[in-house]
Amino acid sequence: MTLRRFEIQDIDQTVLLWLEELRTKTIAAMQDELTVGTKSDVRDLVTNVDRANEKLINQKIRAYDSEAHIVSEEGFGDQQRDMKGHVWFVDPIDGTMNFVKEREEFAIMIALYIDNQPVLGWILDVVNNTVYHGGPEIGVFANQLRLTPPMDESLAQGIVLLSGARLLYGMFGYDHIAKAALGYRVIGAAGPSFIRVIRGQAVGYSSKMMPWDFAAGQVLAKTLGLSVSDIDGQPLDMLSSNIVLVATNRAHRDILALHKS
Structure with a gap:
């Protein structure tokens, strides 16, 4: 099913309204004591805000899109087995x-794919009140400012962002990648890292991610x-975890070569 441009713009504006509401609720919740638990291990945190945000987003998606299938982090989505139809990805708090x-x-992240094709992505930088949003039909925006493609710099010309745990243990050639870059950073969250790459502040980012971690960023980066x-x-x-690499075209080639060597 192909959406018309005005339909895509309508979805984009609708989700922006949801994110405005979510930001207000999230900022308010930060003033109170958080309820913090763990999932797979002591470093895999979940809070009452993660769960509340996911419930709210999923409710809004289901009310808005009768064809929606939802892949989300905290267990309130669907057990999706394929990418047919409207598949929404939800990360209620990325970087818990x-x-x-x-x-x-x-960040708070949402993405829409239709029949496995990227349509729209949204990454809300909650603290700085900036939503990075858009897709191949409408372009990419920071709030209302249209973004231009970043410079196609090589790995040696820029900063690379890497998973701290995998860098520490030299996995996937991350240690060689860090040494070959002009500089390296560890941010500890997918959304803020994707933002830096699409803004041209970093030439690449790699980490192990779940679908809700990379779905929105992939839409914006590819656009x-x-x-x-x-x-x-x-x-x-x-629909599964990946060791994701997003980068400028030149840095992407550089990083793949280092990983393979």
Whole structure:
């Protein structure tokens, strides 16, 4: 099913209203004591805000889109087995550790794919009140400012963002990638890292991610002409975890070469 441009714009504006409401609720919740739990291990945190945000987003999606299938982090979505039809991805708080401990460098992310094709993505930088949003039919915006593609710099010309745990243990060639870059950083959250790449503040970002971590970022990055793949250069599996690489085209080639060597 192909949506017309005005239909895509209507969806975009509708989700922006949802995100405005979510930001207000999230900022208010940050003034109170958070309820913090763990999932897979002590570093895999979840809060009452993660769960409340996901419930609210999923309710809004189902009310708005009768054809919606939802892939979301905290268990309130569907057990999706394929990418047929309207598939929405929801990350209610991306970077929960940052949210709990630093109160910054976290995001709320939503994406829409139709028949496995990227349509729209939204990354809300909650603290800075900026939504990065758009898709291949309408372009990419920071709030209302249209973004232009970042410069196609090589790995040696820019900063690369990497998963701290995998860098520490030298996995996937991350140690060699960090040494070859002009500089490297560890942000600890997918949304803020994707933002830096699409804004041209970093030439690349790689980490192990779940679908809700990379779905929105992939829409925005590809729309801006950036390369997105797994660490072996293959297309991402939209329904399972991947070692994701998003980068300028030149840095992407540099990083793949270092990983393979």
